[in-house]
Amino acid sequence: MSTVxxxxxxxxxxxxxxPTAYAFLAVFLFLSGLFFFLxxxxxxxxxxxxxxxxxxxxxxxxxxxxxxxxFAEERRQGTLExxxxxxxxxxxxxxxxxxxxxxxxxxxxxxxxxxxxxxAYYGDPDWGVVASTYLGLLLAAAAFCAAGLFxxxxxxxxxxxxxxxxxxxxxxxxxxxxxxxxxxxxxxxVRPFGVLNHLDSFGRGIVDSADVYYFAALAFxxxxxxxxxxxxxxxx
Amino acid sequence: xxxxxxxxxxxxxxxxxxxVSFNVxxxxxxxxxxxxxxxxxxxxxxxxxxxxxxxxxxRVAGFDVFDDPHAVRQxxxxxxxxxxxxxxxxxxxxxxxxxxxxxxxxKDRSRRVGETMERVGLVGWERxxxxxxSKGYRQRVGLAQAILHDPPVLILDEPTSGLDPAQVAGxxxxxxxxxxxxxxxxxxxxxxxxxxxxxxxxxxANGQIVADGAIEELRGRAAGGPWTYVExxxxxxxQLGRLPGVKLVEPLGEVNGWAAWxxxxxxxxxxxxxxxxxxxxxxxRALERRLPxxxxxxxxxxxxxxTAA
Numbered sequence: 001m002s003t004v005x006x007x008x009x010x011x012x013x014x015x016x017x018x019p020t021a022y023a024f025l026a027v028f029l030f031l032s033g034l035f036f037f038l039x040x041x042x043x044x045x046x047x048x049x050x051x052x053x054x055x056x057x058x059x060x061x062x063x064x065x066x067x068x069x070x071f072a073e074e075r076r077q078g079t080l081e082x083x084x085x086x087x088x089x090x091x092x093x094x095x096x097x098x099x100x101x102x103x104x105x106x107x108x109x110x111x112x113x114x115x116x117x118x119x120a121y122y123g124d125p126d127w128g129v130v131a132s133t134y135l136g137l138l139l140a141a142a143a144f145c146a147a148g149l150f151x152x153x154x155x156x157x158x159x160x161x162x163x164x165x166x167x168x169x170x171x172x173x174x175x176x177x178x179x180x181x182x183x184x185x186x187x188x189x190v191r192p193f194g195v196l197n198h199l200d201s202f203g204r205g206i207v208d209s210a211d212v213y214y215f216a217a218l219a220f221x222x223x224x225x226x227x228x229x230x231x232x233x234x235x236x
Numbered sequence: 237x238x239x240x241x242x243x244x245x246x247x248x249x250x251x252x253x254x255x256v257s258f259n260v261x262x263x264x265x266x267x268x269x270x271x272x273x274x275x276x277x278x279x280x281x282x283x284x285x286x287x288x289x290x291x292x293x294x295r296v297a298g299f300d301v302f303d304d305p306h307a308v309r310q311x312x313x314x315x316x317x318x319x320x321x322x323x324x325x326x327x328x329x330x331x332x333x334x335x336x337x338x339x340x341x342x343k344d345r346s347r348r349v350g351e352t353m354e355r356v357g358l359v360g361w362e363r364x365x366x367x368x369x370s371k372g373y374r375q376r377v378g379l380a381q382a383i384l385h386d387p388p389v390l391i392l393d394e395p396t397s398g399l400d401p402a403q404v405a406g407x408x409x410x411x412x413x414x415x416x417x418x419x420x421x422x423x424x425x426x427x428x429x430x431x432x433x434x435x436x437x438x439x440x441a442n443g444q445i446v447a448d449g450a451i452e453e454l455r456g457r458a459a460g461g462p463w464t465y466v467e468x469x470x471x472x473x474x475q476l477g478r479l480p481g482v483k484l485v486e487p488l489g490e491v492n493g494w495a496a497w498x499x500x501x502x503x504x505x506x507x508x509x510x511x512x513x514x515x516x517x518x519x520x521r522a523l524e525r526r527l528p529x530x531x532x533x534x535x536x537x538x539x540x541x542x543t544a545a
Contacts (some may be wrong), residue, residue, distance in 0.1 A: 002339075003337070003339075004336060006333065006336040009333075010325075010333050013322050013324075013325065013329065014322060014325070017324045018324065030525075076317070077318075077320065077321065077323070078316050078317075078318040078320045078321075079320040079321065079322060080320075081281075081286055081314075081316045081320055082314070082316065082320035082381065083332075083337070084286055085284040085285060085286050085309055085312070085314050086309060086334075086337040086338060087306055087309040087310040087337075087338060087339060088337055090304075103493065
């Protein structure tokens with residue numbers, strides 16, 4: 001467990017001085033503000049509903065870019081060779097990196113805390129709903145980061161890894177809104193795999209264990225695949 | 237300390253290693269020599285457990301690399317071909333991270349990092365960012381990382397490549413100071429370095445071990461073996477070749493009016509040559525037993541095409 005913390009600490013240090021991380025943080029905060037503003041002016045209600053559903057999509061595009069560095073860059077720098085020949089398990093490596101990226105997401109959400117504060121100043125938001133909305137977004141972020149790590153473990157090129165991560169995640173978005181594409185019957189069947197459907201109830205203030213399991217399972221699958229990709233090491 | 241038996245490794249259709257076997261005893265410094273692409277890095281990566289082998293057995297410090305990789309990793313210090321550095325971290329933070337990776341307790345860490353930095357000549361550099369270091373310093377940090385946990389086995393992949401002569405000398409002294417309680421295997425293609433450092437060389441070419449032994453032995457065996465250098469006056473080549481025991485003479489030019497020859501003979505011809513000279517057949521001023529240089533030995537062992545790369 002202490003090795004997970006060692007990796008986590010190092011990743012947080014690297015994030016702290018990484019200009020790309022700050023750039024994506026800025027984009028994320030800007031879009032949060034924009035969707036918050038649009039949501040308020042369009043619906044006229046003191047809630048984060050519009051913000052939350054749009055922010056999930058923003059996460060889907062930004063988080064793979066934030067995690068693309070992890071294994072692709074370690075491999076390019078040759079540091080992966082050192083990590084994998086150190087007496088730590090590849091699983092601790094994957095877990096430490098994942099926890100660091102989830103921590104960064106947490107910090108990003110902290111940056112958006114001003115938005116509910118504005119709601120509270122002008123209106124009377126339901127704090128339970130605000131909390132469950134944030135919980136849902138954080139769970140989605142955890143799953144998306146795992147997907148980003150997986151794509152990063154597959155490719156040597158950072159940018160390609162980031163784009164591949166988005167490609168991995170797009171289907172989970174598309175199946176949530178598949179009615180127009182494939183007809184009602186099939187859409188009904190694939191809907192349980194959609195990210196947005198599982199976020200809906202969080203947005204209504206309901207924390208359903210099925211939704212929590214969905215994101216946990218998604219994260220677990222991608223982390224496991226990352227671990228397998230590192231273990232196989234057949235590249236080169 | 238390092239036992240390699242019948243190692244095979246293929247990358248797709250290309251066979252990188254075939255039936256590689258060698259041993260390195262405890263406290264020994266062994267050089268791993270070979271042309272570029274011969275399989276040095278592949279072998280080292282297998283020794284450290286970074287790459288799996290297709291067949292064969294590897295035991296490092298008494299543990300099987302494939303069955304017990306964790307035990308091996310704890311006992312090996314490894315410097316890959318490119319020093320594994322994070323450009324955004326400082327020297328001190330990086331080495332502390334490496335120490336933590338090896339499971340050192342907090343209080344030992346700062347002491348060990350300090351000692352190691354002193355040992356590789358990095359005192360006063362702890363706050364520098366790794367990304368801003370020159371090649372020589374990057375190599376030092378890489379070496380520091382490898383010896384940080386005082387591992388019994390050190391595997392160094394081209395530790396002196398790209399360094400200037402003074403830096404090479406520094407690394408050489410460091411490696412020599414490690415001999416005795418550490419088993420070191422280092423790869424290089426700088427032959428003078430091998431002679432200065434390693435009494436023993438394992439030569440690999442095209443994925444196969446082509447020679448393994450003491451440097452002197454390799455030099456003695458290769459390129460026609462030992463020969464005798466003579467400087468003479470008053471005798472021509474053909475006559476020299478007819479002297480008892482002499483098999484072959486080759487001219488090496490003239491030195492201040494004396495003709496220099498390379499004499500190959502059955503056994504040591506020096507006594508016979510001296511006796512002939514004493515009897516007044518010719519005059520001699522130099523009579524020296526010589527071994528082929530390591531360069532000659534290397535080329536004769538791995539073949540000319542191997543060195544072209």
